[in-house]
Amino acid sequence: MKGKIKIVYRIILIFTLFLAIFFLPRVAYDYSPAFFMITMMMTFIRILLILVLIIELTRFVNDYIIKRKLPNWVKNITSLIYILIVLFMVFEGVFMFVPRSHHAGIPLCSKIWFFKYWKPVNHYGFRDNEINPEKKKNIFVAGDSYTAGHGLKHIEERFSNVLNKDLSSYNSDIQVINLGKNGADTKEEYNVALQFMKDSGIKPGMLILQYFGNDIDRVAKTNGLQFFGFEAYADVPVYVKQVVQSSYFLNYLYWVFPHGDANSYIDFLKEAYNNEEVYDKHLEDLNLFIDFARTDSVPLLVLIFPFMQDIPFSEELYINKITKFLDQQQIDYIDVSSLVLDLPLSERVINNNDTHPGELVNRRVADAIEKYIRNKQLF
Numbered sequence: 001m002k003g004k005i006k007i008v009y010r011i012i013l014i015f016t017l018f019l020a021i022f023f024l025p026r027v028a029y030d031y032s033p034a035f036f037m038i039t040m041m042m043t044f045i046r047i048l049l050i051l052v053l054i055i056e057l058t059r060f061v062n063d064y065i066i067k068r069k070l071p072n073w074v075k076n077i078t079s080l081i082y083i084l085i086v087l088f089m090v091f092e093g094v095f096m097f098v099p100r101s102h103h104a105g106i107p108l109c110s111k112i113w114f115f116k117y118w119k120p121v122n123h124y125g126f127r128d129n130e131i132n133p134e135k136k137k138n139i140f141v142a143g144d145s146y147t148a149g150h151g152l153k154h155i156e157e158r159f160s161n162v163l164n165k166d167l168s169s170y171n172s173d174i175q176v177i178n179l180g181k182n183g184a185d186t187k188e189e190y191n192v193a194l195q196f197m198k199d200s201g202i203k204p205g206m207l208i209l210q211y212f213g214n215d216i217d218r219v220a221k222t223n224g225l226q227f228f229g230f231e232a233y234a235d236v237p238v239y240v241k242q243v244v245q246s247s248y249f250l251n252y253l254y255w256v257f258p259h260g261d262a263n264s265y266i267d268f269l270k271e272a273y274n275n276e277e278v279y280d281k282h283l284e285d286l287n288l289f290i291d292f293a294r295t296d297s298v299p300l301l302v303l304i305f306p307f308m309q310d311i312p313f314s315e316e317l318y319i320n321k322i323t324k325f326l327d328q329q330q331i332d333y334i335d336v337s338s339l340v341l342d343l344p345l346s347e348r349v350i351n352n353n354d355t356h357p358g359e360l361v362n363r364r365v366a367d368a369i370e371k372y373i374r375n376k377q378l379f
Helices: 002-023 033-066 072-097 108-117 159-168 186-200 213-222 238-246 248-255 263-273 276-295 311-329 359-376
Strands: 137-143 174-180 206-211 300-304 332-335 349-351 354-357
Touching: 002 033, 002 238, 033 072, 072 108, 072 248, 108 248, 137 159, 137 186, 159 174, 159 359, 174 186, 186 206, 186 213, 186 276, 206 276, 213 263, 213 276, 213 311, 238 248, 263 276, 263 311, 276 300, 276 311, 300 311, 300 359, 311 332, 332 359, 354 359
Parallel strands: 137 174, 137 206, 206 300, 300 332
Antiparallel strands: 349 354
């Protein structure tokens, strides 16, 4: 009787360890020291649980299968299952440290990517080096994740940093300040720039606004259009969804391939740009930058990024509309589409699940901006 109770206890212990590993709360990744320590602690606990599980599983198989007088086929099948489970747990431990970016930051590997690469963060909260207040010629770059460098492992690969290096090589008083914020729309980008000027006391000698097709997002939502979120894991059966969401190994394998999770968002953007009331409200946000530039006599340049995976669609959806508006307002712009048409998709984007612009695209954008500045003799 005691033997049976012991077996049940060991089985319950192993099962509990499994549950603890796959249902351990996942920490929301932040850039603060407190979240860094919490994440490190949770990582340590999960690795420890995996090691304990492997040890307990090994002891169980050895005590109740290998040492018992059981048919060879039972031992063989049990040994195979044991090896597969141990291999799976080893992969689980390894993939806790494998980063891979994603356009919306949904996968676990994307959270690891942020934890590993989203640095440095200066004391203004931007992913950038500390700003030198002594510089006299400051170029502000306002934008969203395309400006912040989502998917780029090092800030030196971003167009703002490449531009800063190139310009400062012949004028050491020039400084390019990156004000990119993930998920920001045009109005928020404007407010971020104003808040930075207030906090730092630095005024721009030139203003670069990076534009992308999702900048109409919040205006659309506040004016009645509905988007309920990316349809992640919609093609996964309900009974395995939690495991796929919680396992670093299975989650990574799942997200290696595109799953159309952004399709509903594309439909939402189509509706937004085709809605005259929403689009007019969006143009009011763009006019905030235009009015500021004219009032303060600050040169304004707009960078228009397409959906890298579908440039013709981008032109039809929003680029043609935005360029027409900017032409009417006599605002200079660079259509990034023309800079990347000759590149294969693999060189335009970060990976097949992250369509943010890759390093080569950023290099070409920086070159185009520098050429513009030289032609205009702005500095």
